Amino acid sequence: MNPSASIGPRLNAILELVTEAQQKEAYPCIWDCCCDHGYLGIKILSYNLCEKLVFVDQLPHIIEQLAAKIAPFGTGKHELITADAGDLVFDSQNRHLVILAGVGGECLIEIISKIESKHPDVQIDYIFCPSSRHKLLREYLSSLSMGLLSEQLVCDKKRCYEIIYVQGKTQTGLLPAVSLNCGLWDMDNVDHQQYLKKINTPRASKKPKRRIK
Numbered sequence: 001m002n003p004s005a006s007i008g009p010r011l012n013a014i015l016e017l018v019t020e021a022q023q024k025e026a027y028p029c030i031w032d033c034c035c036d037h038g039y040l041g042i043k044i045l046s047y048n049l050c051e052k053l054v055f056v057d058q059l060p061h062i063i064e065q066l067a068a069k070i071a072p073f074g075t076g077k078h079e080l081i082t083a084d085a086g087d088l089v090f091d092s093q094n095r096h097l098v099i100l101a102g103v104g105g106e107c108l109i110e111i112i113s114k115i116e117s118k119h120p121d122v123q124i125d126y127i128f129c130p131s132s133r134h135k136l137l138r139e140y141l142s143s144l145s146m147g148l149l150s151e152q153l154v155c156d157k158k159r160c161y162e163i164i165y166v167q168g169k170t171q172t173g174l175l176p177a178v179s180l181n182c183g184l185w186d187m188d189n190v191d192h193q194q195y196l197k198k199i200n201t202p203r204a205s206k207k208p209k210r211r212i213k
């Protein structure tokens with residue numbers, strides 16, 4: 001990927017969120033977990049937004065391809081890790097920002113529960129952008145002591161994506177909990193209305209096939 005190439009509204013919204021966060025109180029280390037093509041991490045690197053950017057994916061061939069792609073950036077400011085994101089180790093000296101985008105809610109819950117159970121004393125904040133099972137993820141997040149920093153709905157080519165930015169460990173009362181539903185509907189936005197209808201429509205149960213005699 002050419003670092004100046006555009007990345008589409010979904011990843012761009014996350015990039016803007018990261019840029020704003022870094023202007024307020026910078027995270028020294030940002031993790032592009034489940035990175036695949038690495039587009040987001042490459043942008044973060046090329047805009048020099050943090051001291052260290054870590055690319056993580058569970059598939060070795062993805063990390064190998066990415067290593068070749070980001071070679072022009074030189075070493076020192078980034079790291080590549082082939083691993084299940086739930087098995088990562090975070091040092092307690094730093095605040096961390098973990099980005100988890102493009103994977104389903106169930107997978108995200110597994111990753112978060114593994115990370116949080118192993119790091120009870122490390123400040124880890126997250127940006128989530130699930131590809132499915134948003135409600136399940138919200139239910140899970142609302143049951144934890146995580147605080148909502150911001151949320152937004154981004155639509156691209158008739159698909160809408162929820163982007164949820166949370167503080168991993170928050171003192172009760174300082175930030176609102178993550179709510180069970182995204183509250184950012186724009187009633188005049190056709191894409192928002194279609195998405196709202198879609199997620200509130202119960203899935204059709206499969207009818208048994210009729211036998212042809």
Ligand SMILES: C[S@@+](CC[C@H](N)C(=O)[O-])C[C@H]1O[C@@H](n2cnc3c(N)ncnc32)[C@H](O)[C@@H]1O
Pocket residue numbers: 033034035036037056057058059062083084085086100101102103107111
């Ligand atoms: C659809 S891509 C998402 C790419 C990018 N984050 C985005 O939002 O465009 C999903 C990637 O997540 C990786 N992945 C899925 N589960 C993972 C896990 N538990 N740990 C690390 N990587 C994982 C897959 O190998 C795949 O490359």
